[in-house]
Amino acid sequence: MTTSFLPLQRWVDDVASQTNPDSIYWCTGSEAEYEQLIEEMQTSGMLSALNQDHYPNCYLHLSDPTDVARVEHLTFICTQSEEEAGPNNNWMSPADGHAKIDALFEGAMRGRTMYVIPYCMGPIDSPYSRCGVEVTDSPYVVVNMKLMTRMGSAALERIERDGRFVKGQHSTGDLDPERRFIMHFPHELSIKSIGSGYGGNALLGKKCHALRIASVQAREEGWLAEHMLIMGLENPAGETHYIACAFPSACGKTNLAMLIPPDSLPGWKIWTLGDDIAWLHLDDEGRLRAINPESGYFGVVPGTNAHTNQNAFDMITHDTIFTNVARTADNEPWWEGKMVGEPAFDWQGRDFDPASGKAAHPNSRFTVAATNNPSYSKLADAPEGVPISAIVFGGRRARLAPLVYEARNWIHGVLVGASVGSETTAAAIGEVGVIRRDPMAMKPFCGYNFADYWAHWLSFPERTGKLPKIFHVNWFRQDEDGNFLWPGFGENLRVLRWIIDRCENRVGATETPVGYLPNDGDIDTSDLDISPDTMRALLSIDVEHWKTENKHFGDYLEGFGGRVPEALREEQQRVAAELEQSL
Ligand code: OXD
Ligand code: MN
Numbered sequence: 192m193t194t195s196f197l198p199l200q201r202w203v204d205d206v207a208s209q210t211n212p213d214s215i216y217w218c219t220g221s222e223a224e225y226e227q228l229i230e231e232m233q234t235s236g237m238l239s240a241l242n243q244d245h246y247p248n249c250y251l252h253l254s255d256p257t258d259v260a261r262v263e264h265l266t267f268i269c270t271q272s273e274e275e276a277g278p279n280n281n282w283m284s285p286a287d288g289h290a291k292i293d294a295l296f297e298g299a300m301r302g303r304t305m306y307v308i309p310y311c312m313g314p315i316d317s318p319y320s321r322c323g324v325e326v327t328d329s330p331y332v333v334v335n336m337k338l339m340t341r342m343g344s345a346a347l348e349r350i351e352r353d354g355r356f357v358k359g360q361h362s363t364g365d366l367d368p369e370r371r372f373i374m375h376f377p378h379e380l381s382i383k384s385i386g387s388g389y390g391g392n393a394l395l396g397k398k399c400h401a402l403r404i405a406s407v408q409a410r411e412e413g414w415l416a417e418h419m420l421i422m423g424l425e426n427p428a429g430e431t432h433y434i435a436c437a438f439p440s441a442c443g444k445t446n447l448a449m450l451i452p453p454d455s456l457p458g459w460k461i462w463t464l465g466d467d468i469a470w471l472h473l474d475d476e477g478r479l480r481a482i483n484p485e486s487g488y489f490g491v492v493p494g495t496n497a498h499t500n501q502n503a504f505d506m507i508t509h510d511t512i513f514t515n516v517a518r519t520a521d522n523e524p525w526w527e528g529k530m531v532g533e534p535a536f537d538w539q540g541r542d543f544d545p546a547s548g549k550a551a552h553p554n555s556r557f558t559v560a561a562t563n564n565p566s567y568s569k570l571a572d573a574p575e576g577v578p579i580s581a582i583v584f585g586g587r588r589a590r591l592a593p594l595v596y597e598a599r600n601w602i603h604g605v606l607v608g609a610s611v612g613s614e615t616t617a618a619a620i621g622e623v624g625v626i627r628r629d630p631m632a633m634k635p636f637c638g639y640n641f642a643d644y645w646a647h648w649l650s651f652p653e654r655t656g657k658l659p660k661i662f663h664v665n666w667f668r669q670d671e672d673g674n675f676l677w678p679g680f681g682e683n684l685r686v687l688r689w690i691i692d693r694c695e696n697r698v699g700a701t702e703t704p705v706g707y708l709p710n711d712g713d714i715d716t717s718d719l720d721i722s723p724d725t726m727r728a729l730l731s732i733d734v735e736h737w738k739t740e741n742k743h744f745g746d747y748l749e750g751f752g753g754r755v756p757e758a759l760r761e762e763q764q765r766v767a768a769e770l771e772q773s774l
Contacts, residue, residue, distance in 0.1 A: 220343015277640025604661025
């Protein structure tokens, strides 16, 4: 297969003459192709089969030990002016970016096959979907892209029809962290990534295209590309509400998206549309609708068990690619928090020795098609997406944020989203457990200046009066001894239920300077071992702490200079003044 679409053919030829692969293979996306690649990778040692009796069609890939997470310090946005990329991004000029990375691509695919992967982010027949083509020398990338996106012939046909696509050029290079870069050229609709085979750096449809490049396109075209899960909540009367939730990496988005209702909430059902990315558009009636551009999950494995996420636990027992997990003596995948079995070999393939650290890498992953998920919603394939009733922000905050609160209006909601902060996790290289600011959970993923991004968010009320309400949740609040106050997981549905009740005006709330809080008793705690005092602690606001936080956020805004939208500054100052008065 090649293409009749000349700009694509020319680009593929150009990449080939720069990188010198031994051969070029155009991916069709067929099952036979997937099986063939899996076979070849087992022969080359890139994959090994796991216990096929208990984990049919499951395979393990162990990556280079220096290549286990996204590398934000090596990720660049290349635009003419540095201001356009903003203080939230690493910047390089397009000329410098191309020159630096092109030198590394010279001859990089020698001795390898170059795979051409046409893919479509979103349902093939959706007007909201966008296509791309990734060329890569990694068969691991091809099989992951097959699980994560709609890739192959149908995507190529759409590209030939649309006449446009995002160009993604990837090579694992020599995996030397000194020669690793992920560069984005938003105005050329292109991405170049070299030196890493790891998920977010190498599966270019995901963070690079569906967030960094798409966020720029979304601003130009009037929509939003967000780091959000999409889920449907069906109540016992059969009404379904859809919500989109943004949390920083590894804060439980996958678990929330697949939540299993607790026994105490009979008749409720949860439907998963996506666990990581949402593209949000206004429809003809002015309602915000969401599609998930992906069609699979690249989830964090450690901590997945029958209690935390039964759906994920079941879904990864077949047709799954594991990366950097440990293995048991009978060749089953194993990870910390699995609760069954024990490790015999660690994530580097060595005999497991607790003295050498964890058995599975903390950022080990599963890649699996979304249709494997028992709570998969067929509407994930609906070209028109689903209407969104609420947007929910959240983070890991031991002390500050209450279990849930509602923003007063859209502008306040933008402030709530912009001030999201969270303790860092293993999803990116760097220190774990320190608080970092992660506006809208997009710090690593917004392809342009945050100040312009907030202005874009703030422009939505000019276009419609039907925007969803905005909320903030915190499942991670702790007491003085570091114990979590809220049980989390399935019980989070109790909080989501309050959110839906607020959207339907079925329940009141208490107004505070930081937003609306649930009234005593409005979050159903029946059958939960949680005292009224603990509930009060979970919903309390420490005014002094909030004043400090608000001030820090004001200082943070200063870093964006005169570009910060006035409405956002005013909102931050309004909250500051009200906190002052509330003493
Ligand atoms: C992810 C991330 O992999 O956010 O989804 O790091
Ligand atoms: Mn993510």
